[in-house]
């Protein structure tokens with residue numbers, strides 16, 4: 001099993017300079033968040049607050065900030081010499097339109113000789129084996145999001161970063177994808193940071209919900225979710241916790 005890692009985020013300052021008429025923006029100052037190995041942390045915040053910016057910094061895509069992001073293997077596990085395996089599911093599925101569904105899933109596996117076989121096994125798990133040779137444009141948005149999940153899990157990630165991966169779906173479609181995500185994580189546990197502005201989605205998925213607000217962004221609520229899988233399906237329990245989170 002993957003040496004699932006914890007994440008210690010310590011941001012001194014993150015700002016965006018002024019561009020074309022828009023003023024400079026201070027997004028984070030003295031921001032600290034520790035994510036335990038195997039946690040499913042949901043970051044809940046209104047639009048434009050800096051959630052995507054935070055994931056980009058954790059992913060190493062944005063290094064223009066002061067502070068540190070550290071990954072530490074779970075107790076007893078050895079760190080990978082090459083660093084943790086990170087998967088990032090973006091807000092839009094970001095599939096390559098000129099590659100087949102299978103090739104899109106196989107892409108992060110690089111030169112692994114078993115890449116095609118592994119990608120097909122992942123597609124089977126997300127229920128899209130029959131679409132392996134299709135091109136992404138032929139798929140519905142829900143199916144494209146499934147392919148994006150298959151691609152994220154194909155590398156057996158230690159850390160999974162997810163930026164509103166289920167937006168723009170109808171509620172039934174989003175619920176099916178949440179179920180699928182839960183099943184995939186049972187098979188391959190990972191440390192998850194999941195961004196959403198949907199408090200119900202947060203309660204249904206998270207083991208911990210961190211709500212951000214203000215500018216610069218601060219943690220205004222940090223709630224451990226102690227619901228059993230059955231309770232998560234009970235509207236009353238979900239609603240009670242949702243109210244606790246949004247205050």
Ligand SMILES: Nc1ncnc2c1ncn2[C@@H]1O[C@H](COP(=O)(O)OP(=O)(O)OP(=O)(O)O)[C@@H](O)[C@H]1O
Nearest residue numbers: 016017025027045046047048049050051052053054
């Ligand atoms: N490259 C950039 N240059 C300047 N400003 C930026 C840049 N990227 C983001 N911003 C600004 O920083 C703020 C935070 O952006 P971010 O995308 O992290 O928000 P978010 O919380 O993820 O919002 P959303 O839910 O709408 O995606 C926004 O006001 C955005 O306009």
